[in-house]
Amino acid sequence: MDAFYVAVELRRRPELRGRPVWVGGANRGVVLSASYEARAFGVEGGMSSTRARRLCPDAVAINPDYDAYEAASDGVFAIFSTITPHVERVSLDEAFLDLTGTRRLLGEPEEVGELIRALVADEQGIPCSVGIAPTKLIAKMSSNRAKPNGLFRVHPGEVIGFLHPQTVEKIWGVGPATTEKLHKLGLHTIADVAHTPKSTLQRAFGARAGGELWECAWGIDGRRVVATEPTDRSVGSQETFGKDTDDLDFVRAELLRTSVRVTSRMRLARVVGRTVTLTLRFADFRTVQKSLTLPYPTDATDEVYAAAVRLLRAFRLERPRLRRVGIRVEHVLDVDQVATQPALDEPERGWREAERAADAAIARFGPHAVSRATLTRRAGSV
Numbered sequence: 001m002d003a004f005y006v007a008v009e010l011r012r013r014p015e016l017r018g019r020p021v022w023v024g025g026a027n028r029g030v031v032l033s034a035s036y037e038a039r040a041f042g043v044e045g046g047m048s049s050t051r052a053r054r055l056c057p058d059a060v061a062i063n064p065d066y067d068a069y070e071a072a073s074d075g076v077f078a079i080f081s082t083i084t085p086h087v088e089r090v091s092l093d094e095a096f097l098d099l100t101g102t103r104r105l106l107g108e109p110e111e112v113g114e115l116i117r118a119l120v121a122d123e124q125g126i127p128c129s130v131g132i133a134p135t136k137l138i139a140k141m142s143s144n145r146a147k148p149n150g151l152f153r154v155h156p157g158e159v160i161g162f163l164h165p166q167t168v169e170k171i172w173g174v175g176p177a178t179t180e181k182l183h184k185l186g187l188h189t190i191a192d193v194a195h196t197p198k199s200t201l202q203r204a205f206g207a208r209a210g211g212e213l214w215e216c217a218w219g220i221d222g223r224r225v226v227a228t229e230p231t232d233r234s235v236g237s238q239e240t241f242g243k244d245t246d247d248l249d250f251v252r253a254e255l256l257r258t259s260v261r262v263t264s265r266m267r268l269a270r271v272v273g274r275t276v277t278l279t280l281r282f283a284d285f286r287t288v289q290k291s292l293t294l295p296y297p298t299d300a301t302d303e304v305y306a307a308a309v310r311l312l313r314a315f316r317l318e319r320p321r322l323r324r325v326g327i328r329v330e331h332v333l334d335v336d337q338v339a340t341q342p343a344l345d346e347p348e349r350g351w352r353e354a355e356r357a358a359d360a361a362i363a364r365f366g367p368h369a370v371s372r373a374t375l376t377r378r379a380g381s382v
Contacts, residue, residue, distance in 0.1 A: 001076065002148045004093035005033035007126035008072045009062050012242045016060055025049040026061035036148055067285065071240045071324060072124050078237055079119045082265040083112060086227045096136055098225035105270075113151045122368065123237070123261055135221035138162065140172045159219035164191035171216050178213075181205070193217040235271065236328030237261040244283040246319045252309060257375050258327045259305035266329060267359050272297035273332035276307035283321035290314055297333060301355060304329060 001007060005023040010016055020038035024031040031052050034043045041056035049061065073092045080087045083106065086098035097116075099109050106112045113130035120128040127149035131142025134156045141163075146152035154162045167189055169179040185204060187193050193201070194217035202210030215221070239254050255278075266272065274297045279289040290311045294303065308327050358370040 001093035001120075002127040002129055003033050003035050004072075004126070005064060005069055006035045006062075008068050009065070010035075011125040013062075020056050020059040021062065022049075022052060022059055023062050023064050024052075025063075027053055032064055067281075067323075068240050071238055072126065075124050075237055076120055076126075076128070078235065078265065079116065079123065082235065082269040083116060086225050088225045088227055096139065096225045098227070099132075110151065110153055113153075117149075117151065134159065135219065136223050136225070137172055137216060137221035138219055141166075141170060144170070163217065163219055164189065164194060166190050168193060171213070173216075174213075178205075190217050233271065233332045234328050234330040235262055235266050235269065235273070235332060236277075236326060237265070238279065238324055238326030240324040241322065244321045244323050246321050248312075248317070251312070251322060251325060253374065254325055255308045255312065255327065256301075256305050256372065258325060259301050259308060260372060260375070262327050262329055263299050263301040263304050263355070264359060264362070266299040266332065267356065270335045271332040272299045272335050273329035274298070275330040276304055276311070277328045277330060278308050278311040279324075279326035279328070280312075280315065280320075280322060281324040281326075283323050285323070288315065291330070299335070 006021050009021070009023060018037065020035060020041060020043070022031045022034040022038050022043055024033070027049055029049050031043060031045055031047045031049060033045055034047075034052070038052070038056055038059050041059070043052045043056050043059065052059065053061075069092060076093075077087065077089065077095065080095055080097055084097050084099060084102055086100075088096040090096065099112055102112055103109075106115065109132045113132055117128045117130055120126060129143050129146040129149060130151045131139045131144070131146055132151070132153040133139040133142050134154075138154050138159055142152045142154050168174060168182045168187060169176075171190060171193075174182075181204065182188075182193065185196075187196060193213060196214070198211060198214040200210075201213050204210060205213060237258050239258050241254070245251065274295075275291055275293045277289055277291040279287060281287045292307045292311055294307060298304065304327065361369045
């Protein structure tokens, strides 16, 4: 994600878009995340707020809201899980995905990358940059090249041409101290490092670090994406409101929006599930949840939504102040493992076919191609 904490804050404070902003202390503490406008003044994450204020006196400082960042992160990783089961979480806002095997269902890697970016932008309202490459090292450096809010791919035959013109500090893992030491050795570009004997680098940096530097300079990286396979698969999504609300009509509309997200992800991943869990977080950060098991596995939006509304009624809330809602379908199975028996009075073509047609349109034309009419919220629409 690009300037992740700032991006999450700008969703609820869009009037600050285009202005220098950082998340962190206003005049004391540290900068946790800075907008690109603030970075233009030299403000960086990890910098003291005092120094940041000297560099950019007119910047807006926002106190961090870790609950909102965690919710956005969970939403992003839920999207990743529908693309591939091989997801390695690096941090709250960064991951490696192994796209091996996704071509048949989702298309070429660039198409998958653009699909991810579109889903993250549509569902979470934040920008996402994607780097695609044969190895983790080059993928990471490609994502840096893609920022802000872009996609960049390095094909196997392009690795050396991509690497060698760049300066040494662009190598993933090379910090200021290593950069200074390389400069003292007269090494300023990655090509300089690559054409330095490995033994020379090992004498200067140690056997392990020197060897790794030389391998990085030639694009050598044998690390695989290491994913933790969940023992019980599930698909979910959650929505943190711009402000706390006690409007249950609004909450039900957001439950529908969340159900659409969950079930579209399920159809993308070709899974169905029986247990629907509704989670509510109140204004005081108290969290409660209830679950309902359906009579048969489903990936249908209306069935998941109906279960969520039924669970909402079961809480018997009286004018609650809600901050966040979440829906998760648990105990999911691959659709090919489940036999479904249609009802005798069920039409030959119904909502399932309509939803799959909508999924196809969204995959081709983007996340706004098809939407439920009740969720458009456009004045004058019918």
